[in-house]
Amino acid sequence: MRHSVHRELRRLLAACLLTSLPALAAxxxxxxxxxxxxxxxxxxxxxxxxxxxxxxxxxxxxxxxxxxxxxxxxxxxxxxxxxxxxxxxxxxxxxxxxxxxxxxxxxxxxxxxxxxxxxxxxxxxxxxxxxxxxxxxxxxxxxxxxxSYAAEIDKIVQQYETIGYRRFAVFYQNDPFGLDGLASAEASIRKANGELVAKAGYEKNTTEVAAAVKAIVAAGPQAVIMVSNTAASAEFVRQSRAAGNLAQFVALSVTDGPQVAEKIGKEVAKGLAITQVVPDPSGxxxxxxxxxxxxxxxxxxxxxxxxxxxxxxxxxxxxxxxxxxxxxxxxxxxxxxxxxxxxxxxxxxxxxxSYSASNRVGTDYVDITILNKEGKLLR
The missing domain is CATH 3.40.50.2300 (Response regulator)
Known part of the structure; x- marks a missing residue:
């Protein structure tokens, strides 16, 4: 009997100690x-x-x-x-x-x-x-x-339409990403009463852009919207400048401007504009x-x-x-x-x-930056 009482006391004491300890963090x-x-x-x-x-x-x-x-x-x-x-x-x-x-x-x-x-x-x-x-x-x-990319592209077209640009070209990655951007660009340019003078793509996971460079140079656009990743964007700008294309190049936010400057040189990259979906990290x-x-x-x-x-x-x-x-x-x-x-x-x-049951895009922030001669992004 005495042993069973002692066992019960020990059990109760252990339980009290456990409940008094803080819960372990997960x-x-x-x-x-x-x-x-x-x-x-x-x-x-x-x-x-x-x-x-x-x-x-x-x-x-x-x-x-x-x-x-x-x-x-x-x-x-x-x-x-x-x-x-x-x-x-x-x-x-x-x-x-x-x-x-x-x-x-x-x-x-x-x-x-x-x-x-x-x-x-x-x-x-x-x-x-x-x-x-x-x-x-x-x-x-x-x-x-x-x-969204549509919001980025709308910002580009609106920005350059206000300074008189009407002739646009689109350089895009030939996959769902690029084709979605191309469709958005076509809609934005049409809405702004602009003209899409050329559209040319390259294959995903490559920098094979020569054919696109040739097609877009021949069309003589005032601005080129680039729906492309950093490596392809860098090669496209490099080859386009070498071919004498003096259009304004504007890449979506998936292109990293300073990396472009590092890949092709600050002088060649100078003037490349890039949309951004977050504020300036140096501000x-x-x-x-x-x-x-x-x-x-x-x-x-x-x-x-x-x-x-x-x-x-x-x-x-x-x-x-x-x-x-x-x-x-x-x-x-x-x-x-x-x-x-x-x-x-x-x-x-x-x-x-903000989110809701019908809205899965929490923020609509878009800005446009441009590479300067030091290879840094300016607003």
Whole structure:
């Protein structure tokens, strides 16, 4: 009898000790599949670095509801079939709470077509595409954190139409990304009563642009809208200038201006205009940028620069973080999805983000920058 009483007392004491201890913090895994090899390596690397910078800052401050954030990344080489394969493997092996930062229109389209998000019931926050096929897909698990390509192209056409440009050409990647941009450009130019004098493409994952250069030079446009990635954009500008094309070149935000200048030389790249979907990373007037600059100095990411792509990664991660805060201390994929969908006029630092059941594009920020003779971007 005495032994049973002692056992019961020990059990009660152990239970009291357990209930008095603080709950152990969980580690919330966020999975990213992006190009960390091939021509878009800098894009995947900087997008990941921006997200990791935000996670480092949050974790150093105690996490979100005490939960630490972990970013798990895999390489898809910018190949859509590999994107689907790698995402499915991560979903099986790592049980992530959310997906983050998939790069490429065709890559995201493949995820949607294969119903990966719907089957797993998992949110995808931040995609490096603004294609209408993605942002207007209506998928309830998708949360874009950049303006659409249509909005970028409208900004370009409006800007140059106001100074008298009427003759436009389009240089595009021959895949879903480029074809979506081409369709948007055709619509914008038509709406502005302009003329599309030439359109010419190149194949994805190449810089084989000679035929496009020849076709566009022959048409004599005043401005060329470039729906192309950094490597192809650089080669197109280099060959076009060598061929005597003096048109104004304007690339979408997926082209990194300073990298173009590094590839082809500052003098050749000078004057290239590029749309941006996040504020200038070197400025000090925007609170979000000051926050990023301070964290960049504090946590010192290796082998990356503080560029627009890194800012895009940080912004997307911060929006994801706000969703986690609203989802509570024990988030599930569905709780996170529902919390993100309820975000209205959230101030990320001088920029406002809103979602709803019918709106999966959280921000519409678009600006136009231009490379100067030092290879730096100016507004």
């Amino acid at each position: 580690e919330l895994t966020i999975a990213q599949v992006a190009p960390f090899s091939g021509p878009l390596t800098p894009t995947g690397t900087h997008l990941r670095a921006g997200a990791q910078l935000y996670f480092d800052a949050v974790n150093a401050a105690g996490g979100i509801h005490g939960n630490k954030l972990k970013l798990q990344s895999r390489d898809d080489g910018y190949k859509a079939t590999e994107t689907v394969k790698q995402v499915r493997e991560l979903l099986r092996e790592g049980q992530p709470l959310a997906l983050f930062g998939i790069v490429g229109t065709g890559n995201v389209e493949a995820i949607l077509k294969e119903k990966v998000l719907d089957e797993a019931g998992i949110p995808l926050v931040t995609v490096r595409t603004g294609a209408s096929t993605v942002v207007k897909s209506g998928n309830p698990w998708l949360f874009a954190t950049r303006a 000090r007037s925007v609170p979000l940028i000051r926050e990023i600059q301070e964290n960049f100095a504090k946590f010192r990411p290796q082998d990356v620069t503080l560029n627009h792509t890194l800012v895009e990664g940080y912004l997307g991660a911060k929006i994801l973080g706000e969703g986690l805060r609203r989802a509570g201390p024990n988030p599930t994929r569905k709780k996170l999805r529902d919390a993100l969908e309820q975000i209205r006029d959230y101030d990320v630092g001088g920029q406002y983000v």
